[in-house]
Amino acid sequence: MGEIWRRILPGAGGWGHCGTQFGTDATSLALLALYASSSDSKVTPAELAPLMARQLPNGLWPAVGDRTAGGNLWATAIAVNTLMVLGAAPETVAASLVALVQSRPLEASWLVRLKFRFSDRQVRFDPTKYGWPWVPDTVSWVMPTSMVLIALERAKNRGLIHGGEFWYRLNLGAEMLLDRACPDGGWNAGNAVVYGVPLRPHLDATALALAALRFHYHLHTVNSSLTWMLNRLDCPSAYSLAWVILAAAAYKKVRSDVSPALDIARDRLAILVGDPRSVEDTSTIALAALALAPETAINPFEVEM
Amino acid sequence: MFGGSLLAGTGALAVRRMLSAGLVRDRRRARSRVAILHEDSYAGPLHRALMEGLRLFDLDLRGKSVLLKPNLVEHIPGSEVNTNPRLVGAAATAFLALGAKTVLVGEGPGHQRDTVLVLAEGGLEAELRERRIRFVDLNRDEVRKVPLQTSFTGLDCLWLPRTVLESDFIVSMPKMKTHHWAGVTLSMKNLFGAVPGVAYGWPKNLLHCKGIDRSILDINAAVPAHFVIADGIVGMEGNGPLHGAPRNLGRIVLADDPVAADFVCTRLMGLNPLRVKHLAQAAEFLGNGSPERILHLGEGFPTDTQPFEVLPEFAHLRP
Numbered sequence: 001m002g003e004i005w006r007r008i009l010p011g012a013g014g015w016g017h018c019g020t021q022f023g024t025d026a027t028s029l030a031l032l033a034l035y036a037s038s039s040d041s042k043v044t045p046a047e048l049a050p051l052m053a054r055q056l057p058n059g060l061w062p063a064v065g066d067r068t069a070g071g072n073l074w075a076t077a078i079a080v081n082t083l084m085v086l087g088a089a090p091e092t093v094a095a096s097l098v099a100l101v102q103s104r105p106l107e108a109s110w111l112v113r114l115k116f117r118f119s120d121r122q123v124r125f126d127p128t129k130y131g132w133p134w135v136p137d138t139v140s141w142v143m144p145t146s147m148v149l150i151a152l153e154r155a156k157n158r159g160l161i162h163g164g165e166f167w168y169r170l171n172l173g174a175e176m177l178l179d180r181a182c183p184d185g186g187w188n189a190g191n192a193v194v195y196g197v198p199l200r201p202h203l204d205a206t207a208l209a210l211a212a213l214r215f216h217y218h219l220h221t222v223n224s225s226l227t228w229m230l231n232r233l234d235c236p237s238a239y240s241l242a243w244v245i246l247a248a249a250a251y252k253k254v255r256s257d258v259s260p261a262l263d264i265a266r267d268r269l270a271i272l273v274g275d276p277r278s279v280e281d282t283s284t285i286a287l288a289a290l291a292l293a294p295e296t297a298i299n300p301f302e303v304e305m
Numbered sequence: 306m307f308g309g310s311l312l313a314g315t316g317a318l319a320v321r322r323m324l325s326a327g328l329v330r331d332r333r334r335a336r337s338r339v340a341i342l343h344e345d346s347y348a349g350p351l352h353r354a355l356m357e358g359l360r361l362f363d364l365d366l367r368g369k370s371v372l373l374k375p376n377l378v379e380h381i382p383g384s385e386v387n388t389n390p391r392l393v394g395a396a397a398t399a400f401l402a403l404g405a406k407t408v409l410v411g412e413g414p415g416h417q418r419d420t421v422l423v424l425a426e427g428g429l430e431a432e433l434r435e436r437r438i439r440f441v442d443l444n445r446d447e448v449r450k451v452p453l454q455t456s457f458t459g460l461d462c463l464w465l466p467r468t469v470l471e472s473d474f475i476v477s478m479p480k481m482k483t484h485h486w487a488g489v490t491l492s493m494k495n496l497f498g499a500v501p502g503v504a505y506g507w508p509k510n511l512l513h514c515k516g517i518d519r520s521i522l523d524i525n526a527a528v529p530a531h532f533v534i535a536d537g538i539v540g541m542e543g544n545g546p547l548h549g550a551p552r553n554l555g556r557i558v559l560a561d562d563p564v565a566a567d568f569v570c571t572r573l574m575g576l577n578p579l580r581v582k583h584l585a586q587a588a589e590f591l592g593n594g595s596p597e598r599i600l601h602l603g604e605g606f607p608t609d610t611q612p613f614e615v616l617p618e619f620a621h622l623r624p
Contacts, residue, residue: 018445236425
């Protein structure tokens with residue numbers, strides 16, 4: 001935790017990825033790591049202030065810098081999830097939850113769906129099943145969709161959001177993830193098969209999608225993806241391995257092979273971040289801190305059942 | 306086939322009209338310089354070959370910060386997807402030997418979010434550690450808002466990494482590959498990796514939505530590479546940039562103009578650069594494509610080029 005405090009930005013506060021520029025992702029993850037480690041599990045309003053200050057009038061967050069960068073759906077989802085985990089006042093996230101539900105990718109337009117159906121057909125996917133894009137006015141991808149689903153599930157369990165549109169997007173988002181899975185399990189950015197060739201899954205995308213699809217643990221796609229992920233614990237990157245641990249931890253109760261795998265993964269991660277000063281990206285340090293936190297600590301990416 | 310050629314031709318015509326209307330500035334110099342180096346394998350003395358090649362250009366690098374921008378997509382065991390790490394390492398050492406103040410290597414992979422994993426699995430991390438060269442993840446660098454010089458995409462600005470904007474000398478180091486969306490991926494397409502994922506996501510989908518060819522032009526007009534070292538020792542043909550077949554070309558291409566470099570590389574691949582849409586347009590204002598305006602240093606153009614395989618959609622690129 002000392003390393004995370006050392007990296008706090010001077011002046012306005014918050015955290016950046018590698019330099020001195022505010023990053024919503026880095027700040028959210030750093031706050032979660034501090035929260036998971038604190039004995040009274042409290043983050044002060046002053047510590048939350050830099051994150052709150054970046055919220056745009058439309059409820060979205062920019063990914064980096066001040067508020068001039070425009071909204072980013074991944075950044076918004078991770079910020080909203082963080083604020084809910086940290087117990088921020090419900091009214092601070094209400095507008096953002098609505099903005100997430102109302103935000104549509106390009107495939108929501110029938111015209112774009114028609115294009116994917118009849119002319120732009122090299123990537124295999126069902127354009128009627130859509131989730132969320134990284135930035136507005138683009139198409140949906142696995143990682144932002146996963147993070148939005150995690151945030152919306154948490155909001156649902158806390159009674160912060162209701163309505164038919166919310167349920168529709170929640171179900172459609174899960175269908176989109178299942179549709180974009182790689183043929184032999186796992187996920188990448190969202191292109192499972194291109195020009196008839198299956199593309200390889202990525203560990204971080206697989207972990208996020210599994211975290212989002214925890215309710216669907218009984219499905220073959222989810223199970224085979226979990227198996228694929230647990231067979232790659234020799235990963236040389238702390239960033240991916242931390243995501244693997246956080247995602248897999250949610251499946252301990254439904255798969256007996258998860259707990260022993262988690263022990264191996266945590267030992268390996270501890271070695272990879274043995275010298276945290278050598279890890280440039282603050283998000284990676286914070287993710288590793290969360291993944292190595294005692295199992296009694298809250299897992300901010302576990303969808304509550 | 307005819308449609309693809311027509312598109313490239315009408316695109317070039319559109320740029321000519323923009324030039325005459327003063328909407329884009331003609332940046333072409335009188336002549337550009339290119340050197341084709343013969344190198345059969347990555348196990349050879351790459352550093353020596355690069356030093357000899359770079360000396361042909363008489364570059365003034367004293368006191369300059371150099372950024373090497375390789376093409377890293379993801380690691381696929383047994384496949385030549387990325388710019389070879391030995392070539393990147395050799396280039397770093399060569400630029401330091403030629404007087405550069407600093408040499409950094411920077412890249413922002415567009416598909417794989419875990420840059421550290423791409424570096425480690427592909428061997429570049431070990432290569433750079435051994436040579437004590439720093440790597441910058443351009444996907445997570447600090448970003449600055451940069452007004453665009455051209456408006457092919459309709460965007461008025463791009464967020465770009467501080468490291469790219471503050472470097473004195475940017476070297477694009479592409480892998481010579483066919484590309485299933487753009488036809489070829491060379492030094493100009495390689496600059497997609499200078500657009501930060503932290504701002505635009507993985508992949509940088511806004512650029513795809515605005516049109517890959519148009520985005521290539523806007524990015525290269527905003528942050529032009531000063532030099533090119535193209536890895537054509539082993540290239541990729543067919544379904545590139547990830548799942549094509551390796552193609553032993555045995556060449557490294559050096560150039561002081563990305564457009565000239567990409568024209569020569571495309572010809573080395575046995576394809577017609579004037580039928581690659583973004584190249585045909587770039588040659589109207591960004592750099593030189595015409596053989597009369599490209600001076601060949603070192604060995605001449607080989608006479609025995611066998612065209613690279615391409616997907617049926619790009620059959621028009623072949624002679």
